[in-house]
Amino acid sequence: NAGVMQNPRHLVRRRGQEARLRCSPMKGHSHVYWYRQLPEEGLKFMVYLQKENIIDESGMPKERFSAEFPKEGPSILRIQQVVRGDSAAYFCASSPPSVPSYEQYFGPGTRLTVT
Amino acid sequence: TQLLEQSPQFLSIQEGENLTVYCNSSSVFSSLQWYRQEPGEGPVLLVTVVTGGEVKKLKRLTFQFGDARKDSSLHITAAQPGDTGLYLCAGDRGSTLGRLYFGRGTQLTVWP
Numbered sequence: 001n002a003g004v005m006q007n008p009r010h011l012v013r014r015r016g017q018e019a020r021l022r023c024s025p026m027k028g029h030s031h032v033y034w035y036r037q038l039p040e041e042g043l044k045f046m047v048y049l050q051k052e053n054i055i056d057e058s059g060m061p062k063e064r065f066s067a068e069f070p071k072e073g074p075s076i077l078r079i080q081q082v083v084r085g086d087s088a089a090y091f092c093a094s095s096p097p098s099v100p101s102y103e104q105y106f107g108p109g110t111r112l113t114v115t
Numbered sequence: 116t117q118l119l120e121q122s123p124q125f126l127s128i129q130e131g132e133n134l135t136v137y138c139n140s141s142s143v144f145s146s147l148q149w150y151r152q153e154p155g156e157g158p159v160l161l162v163t164v165v166t167g168g169e170v171k172k173l174k175r176l177t178f179q180f181g182d183a184r185k186d187s188s189l190h191i192t193a194a195q196p197g198d199t200g201l202y203l204c205a206g207d208r209g210s211t212l213g214r215l216y217f218g219r220g221t222q223l224t225v226w227p
Contacts, residue, residue, distance in 0.1 A: 004157070033213060042117065042203065042220060043158070048213035056213055091157050102146045102207040104215060106157035 002027065004094050004107035005074075012113045013082050021077040021110045025094030031101050032075040034060075034067060037089040037109075048101075049075060082114045118142055119204055121218035129226050131193055136221045138204035139186045144216075145209035147180055147187045152201040152220070194225045 005024040013019050025032050031050055035043040045059040049069035060067065064082075069075040079086055089111050093104035122137045138147065146165040150158035162171050164180035164187060171178045175198075177190040187204055201222050205215040 006157075031213065033215075035215075035217075040219075042119075042217035043205075043215075045214045045216070059214065093157075101213045102148065102215065103160065103163055104148075105160060106150075108155075108157045111155075 004029075004092055004105055006092050006107035006110050008110060009108060010111045010113070012115060014115055015083055016081050019079040019082050019086070019112055021079075021090050021092075021112070023075040023077070023092030023094075023107060025075070025092075026096075026105055028096055029094035029105075030097045031095045032069050033093040033095075033101075033104055034075075034077050035091045035093065035106075037091060039088075043091065046077070079112075082112075084114045087112055087114045117219060118216040119206060119218035121202075121204055121221050123221060124219070125222050125224075127224045127226070128194055130195055132225075134191050134194055134223070136189045136191075136202055136223070137186070138188065138218055140206070141185065142208070143184050144206035145184070147184075147204060147206045148215070149178055149187070149189055150203040150205060152203060158203055191223075194223075196225045196227050199223060199225050 033048050034046040037043045047060045047067045048056040064080045066078045089109045091109045093106045095101045095104050119140050148163050149161045152158040162178045167182045167184045169180045175192045179188045201220045203220045205217045
């Protein structure tokens with residue numbers, strides 16, 4: 001069974017450019033979560049989505065960051081006008097609809113470097 | 116401020132030794148999860164504990180959830196080099212469905 005897939009695995013952007021991170025949940029999973037991991041810090045929750053709905057975006061910066069999980073296709077985390085402080089590992093997790101959402105399965109992450 | 120504090124931050128031991136890693140909070144959690152993360156990879160779920168006082172065993176790993184559901188521990192018996200990795204605890208508050216709060220992790224190195 002394929003796990004959570006994320007691409008690209010590594011992404012380099014110059015300041016001011018846009019970064020698009022993609023996440024395909026595990027088969028049968030309809031809940032997607034995005035987390036950010038900064039050096040020397042733990043994973044921080046950003047946003048929780050279900051198909052076509054944002055359930056909780058309280059952990060996401062209000063400016064420049066957006067997320068979607070369309071009816072078809074992967075979930076996208078978009079960062080506009082990136083700054084050096086956005087450099088981090090971004091992880092996507094998913095969970096099935098039939099079990100509590102605290103059981104989350106993580107993808108391998110996208111390492112974003114802003115130069 | 117971290118909702119979950121893990122200790123120790125680093126642990127370096129010889130193969131065959133036993134060890135315990137702690138995850139503490141002043142807040143109550145509905146459940147706690149333990150993950151292991153290797154360099155360049157995502158966290159891998161090891162176990163979930165949901166009942167205060169619960170003990171779960173996974174081969175040489177024993178996980179315990181505190182009676183008050185504010186803390187947890189991970190005990191490894193006869194550690195092996197393959198146990199090397201970053202151990203993360205995470206918890207959900209119940210009222211914030213979907214959000215997991217993570218500790219900073221314990222980096223374990225087991226030398227042959």
